[in-house]
Amino acid sequence: MTGARRPRVTSRDIAREVGVSQPTVSRALRGDPRVAPATAALVETAARRLGYVPIAAGRSLSTRRTGTAAIVVADITNPFYPELVDALHGELARAGYRSVLLNERTDGHGAEGIRSLLRSGVVDGVIVATATIDDRTRRLLTDERAPIVQLIREVGEALRDAAVCDNRGGGELAAELLAGLGHRRIAVVAGAPDASTTRERQAGFATALQRLGLSLDPDLQRSGDFAHHTGYGACLELLDLPEPPTALFCGNDVIALGALDAARRRRIAVPDRLSIVGFDDISLAGWESFRLTTVRQPLAEMAHEAARTLVWRIEEADDAPPRRTVFPVELIQRATTGPPAVP
Amino acid sequence: MTGARRPRVTSRDIAREVGVSQPTVSRALRGDPRVAPATAALVETAARRLGYVPIAAGRSLSTRRTGTAAIVVADITNPFYPELVDALHGELARAGYRSVLLNERTDGHGAEGIRSLLRSGVVDGVIVATATIDDRTRRLLTDERAPIVQLIREVGEALRDAAVCDNRGGGELAAELLAGLGHRRIAVVAGAPDASTTRERQAGFATALQRLGLSLDPDLQRSGDFAHHTGYGACLELLDLPEPPTALFCGNDVIALGALDAARRRRIAVPDRLSIVGFDDISLAGWESFRLTTVRQPLAEMAHEAARTLVWRIEEADDAPPRRTVFPVELIQRATTGPPAVP
Numbered sequence: 001m002t003g004a005r006r007p008r009v010t011s012r013d014i015a016r017e018v019g020v021s022q023p024t025v026s027r028a029l030r031g032d033p034r035v036a037p038a039t040a041a042l043v044e045t046a047a048r049r050l051g052y053v054p055i056a057a058g059r060s061l062s063t064r065r066t067g068t069a070a071i072v073v074a075d076i077t078n079p080f081y082p083e084l085v086d087a088l089h090g091e092l093a094r095a096g097y098r099s100v101l102l103n104e105r106t107d108g109h110g111a112e113g114i115r116s117l118l119r120s121g122v123v124d125g126v127i128v129a130t131a132t133i134d135d136r137t138r139r140l141l142t143d144e145r146a147p148i149v150q151l152i153r154e155v156g157e158a159l160r161d162a163a164v165c166d167n168r169g170g171g172e173l174a175a176e177l178l179a180g181l182g183h184r185r186i187a188v189v190a191g192a193p194d195a196s197t198t199r200e201r202q203a204g205f206a207t208a209l210q211r212l213g214l215s216l217d218p219d220l221q222r223s224g225d226f227a228h229h230t231g232y233g234a235c236l237e238l239l240d241l242p243e244p245p246t247a248l249f250c251g252n253d254v255i256a257l258g259a260l261d262a263a264r265r266r267r268i269a270v271p272d273r274l275s276i277v278g279f280d281d282i283s284l285a286g287w288e289s290f291r292l293t294t295v296r297q298p299l300a301e302m303a304h305e306a307a308r309t310l311v312w313r314i315e316e317a318d319d320a321p322p323r324r325t326v327f328p329v330e331l332i333q334r335a336t337t338g339p340p341a342v343p
Numbered sequence: 344m345t346g347a348r349r350p351r352v353t354s355r356d357i358a359r360e361v362g363v364s365q366p367t368v369s370r371a372l373r374g375d376p377r378v379a380p381a382t383a384a385l386v387e388t389a390a391r392r393l394g395y396v397p398i399a400a401g402r403s404l405s406t407r408r409t410g411t412a413a414i415v416v417a418d419i420t421n422p423f424y425p426e427l428v429d430a431l432h433g434e435l436a437r438a439g440y441r442s443v444l445l446n447e448r449t450d451g452h453g454a455e456g457i458r459s460l461l462r463s464g465v466v467d468g469v470i471v472a473t474a475t476i477d478d479r480t481r482r483l484l485t486d487e488r489a490p491i492v493q494l495i496r497e498v499g500e501a502l503r504d505a506a507v508c509d510n511r512g513g514g515e516l517a518a519e520l521l522a523g524l525g526h527r528r529i530a531v532v533a534g535a536p537d538a539s540t541t542r543e544r545q546a547g548f549a550t551a552l553q554r555l556g557l558s559l560d561p562d563l564q565r566s567g568d569f570a571h572h573t574g575y576g577a578c579l580e581l582l583d584l585p586e587p588p589t590a591l592f593c594g595n596d597v598i599a600l601g602a603l604d605a606a607r608r609r610r611i612a613v614p615d616r617l618s619i620v621g622f623d624d625i626s627l628a629g630w631e632s633f634r635l636t637t638v639r640q641p642l643a644e645m646a647h648e649a650a651r652t653l654v655w656r657i658e659e660a661d662d663a664p665p666r667r668t669v670f671p672v673e674l675i676q677r678a679t680t681g682p683p684a685v686p
Binding site (some may be wrong): 090101 | 418420421423425426446465538600608630631
C-alpha cells in the first residue's frame with residue numbers, strides 16, 4: 001500500500017519552482033517581513049500547488065530542525081520509566097516536539113548509539129535518563145555539539161544540562177529515619193554501581209550513619225540492577241544469614257518491592273521483623289499491597305524541567321553554560337518501617 | 344550548538360551532481376546490477392564527496408522509506424504497555440526499524456493524529472495497540488492506504504492486519520474456573536467498553552456462565568478504564584453491598600490488582616471471602632505480593648508477530664489481504680482463587 005506515496009516536497013523544490021534561494025523560501029513560509037510581499041505570495045502559491053507540508057509548523061527551516069527529540073531510557077519495563085516518559089512526552093508535545101523513545105536494552109543505544117543518532121540529523125536533541133559513569137559516556141558529553149540533557153542520573157557535574165534530585169540528602173534522610181527508630185543492624189541493597197544515583201544515595205546514607213555513631217557492616221551490602229529480582233534475591237540471602245538485618249535501605253522502589261516480596265515469601269513480618277525503605281516514590285509504592293516507605297523525588301517535575309531545558313537549548317541557548325537543576329527530596333513514611341522487634 | 348549543522352545530503356543532490364536520475368542513484372547505492380559499473384562508481388564517489396549518509400542502511404531509497412515505525416499506546420503508565428513496547432522495539436530494531444512511541448494520552452494521537460502522522464511521511468507504518476471501536480477509527484482503517492497493524496485490540500475482523508488473542512475463549516476459561524469452584528454470586532469489573540477486548544472477554548464469560556446454568560446479576564457489573572483505580576473503586580463498592588459477591592472477574596490484571604488492594608484495604612481475605620481473576624499475566628501478576636490468578640495472553644509473542652507483520656506489509660505485501668493471527672490463551676491459577684466460604 002506504500003508504493004504510490006510521493007516523495008516529500010521540500011523548501012528546495014519550492015525554491016527551484018519560484019526561482020529564489022531556499023533561505024528565502026524558508027523566510028517567506030515563516031512570515032519573515034524581510035521577504036517582499038510579491039515574493040512571499042509566489043512562494044505560498046507554489047507551496048500549495050506542490051503540496052508542501054512543513055515538517056513542524058512554526059519551526060525554523062533554515063536551521064534544519066526536525067521537531068523531534070529522543071528520550072533514552074535503560075529498560076522501559078522498569079515501572080520507574082513509564083512515569084518519566086509520560087511526563088517528558090507531555091511537556092515536549094506542548095513545546096511542539098514529537099518524541100522518539102529509545103530503549104537501551106533493545107536498541108543498543110549506548111554512548112555510540114546516541115552519537116550516531118544525533119549525527120544522522122533525525123533528532124534535534126536527546127534527553128538521557130540512563131547515563132552511566134564510563135569513559136565513552138563522558139567523552140560523548142564532552143565532545144558532541146548537539147543538545148543533550150541529563151535526567152535523574154548525570155556524568156560529572158557542570159559538564160552538561162541536567163535535572164537531578166538531591167540524592168545525597170535522600171540517603172541521609174533514610175539513614176536518620178532508620179537510626180532514629182533504633183535499628184543498628186542495617187543492610188543496603190544498592191542499584192547499579194555505575195549510576196550517579198547509586199553513588200550519591202549510598203554516600204549520603206553512609207555519611208549520615210557515621211555521623212550518628214553507626215557503621216555499615218560490609219557483610220550486609222548488596223547491589224545489582226534497578227530491578228525487582230535484585231531486591232528479591234538479595235533479601236532472601238540476607239534473611240538466611242545467622243544474624244539477619246532488622247532494616248534494609250534499597251537503591252530504588254522496584255528493588256524495595258522485590259525485597260518486600262522476599263520477606264513475604266519467607267513469612268517475615270514487615271515492619272515488625274524487617275523495615276524496608278525505597279527511593280523514588282513511583283505510583284506502585286503507594287498501592288495498598290505495598291504502602292512502601294520511601295524517599296520521594298519529584299519525577300514529573302524533573303521530567304518537565306529536563307524537557308524545557310532541552311527545548312531552550314535547541315531553540316535559544318547554543319552557547320549558554322550548562323544549566324543544572326537539583327530538586328529537593330522528601331521522606332514518605334508508610335507501612336514498611338517501624339522500630340526493630342525487641343529480641 | 345545546532346546552528347552549524349549542515350543540511351542533509353539527499354540522493355537527489357547526488358543525482359544533480361552526477362547528472363543522472365534520482366532512481367538511478369538509489370539503484371546504484373543499493374548495488375542494483377541494472378546500473379552500469381562506471382555510473383555506479385561515479386555515484387559512489389559523489390556520495391562520499393558530498394558526505395551522503397543513507398537514512399537506514401540497506402533500505403530502498405526509491406520508495407522514500409524512513410526506516411521508522413510508530414507504536415501508538417493509550418497510556419504508557421499502564422504496566423501493561425511497557426512489556427509490549429519492549430517486545431515491539433526489539434523486534435522492529437532487529438528488522439532495521441527505529442520506533443517512535445506515541446502516547447495517546449499526552450500526544451492526543453487518536454484516529455486523526457495517526458492519519459496526519461502517516462501523511463507527513465515521517466513513518467512507514469503504524470502499530471496501533473489502542474484501537475477503539477468508533478466511526479473515526481473504522482474510517483481510518485478503511486480509507487488510509489499506509490500500513491497499519493492492530494495489536495491486542497481490533498476494530499472489526501478482516502479489516503486490517505491484526506495480532507490478537509482468543510479473548511472470548513479467555514472469558515470462558517475464567518467463567519468455568521469460578522463456576523467450577525462453586526461460586527454463584529459473581530461480579531464483573533470490565534475495562535473500557537469501546538475496546539474489542541472488553542466486549543469479547545465479557546461475551547465469552549457471560550456465554551459460558553449461561554451454558555453452566557448461571558446468570559450475571561446486573562447489579563454486580565462495573566466497568567471503567569483499564570487502570571488500578573477502576574478495580575479499587577469498583578471493588579470497594581461491591582464489598583459494601585448488603586450481599587457482596589464471592590468472586591470477581593476483572594477486565595485485565597491492573598484492574599484485578601486494584602480490586603485486590605481494595606479487598607486488603609477492607610481486610611477481606613482473598614481467596615477465602617473473595618476470589619479474583621485477571622486477564623493478561625503481566626509480570627506484576629506473578630509477584631509474591633499478588634500471586635494473581637489470571638488468563639495469560641502471550642504478550643511478547645503477539646508483539647513480535649505484529650512487528651513482523653508490519654515489516655512484511657511495508658516491504659513486501661502492498662496488496663495482500665489482511666493477515667489476522669489469533670493467539671491461544673491459558674489459565675494461570677495462583678493464590679487469588681478458591682472455593683467460596685461456606686456461609
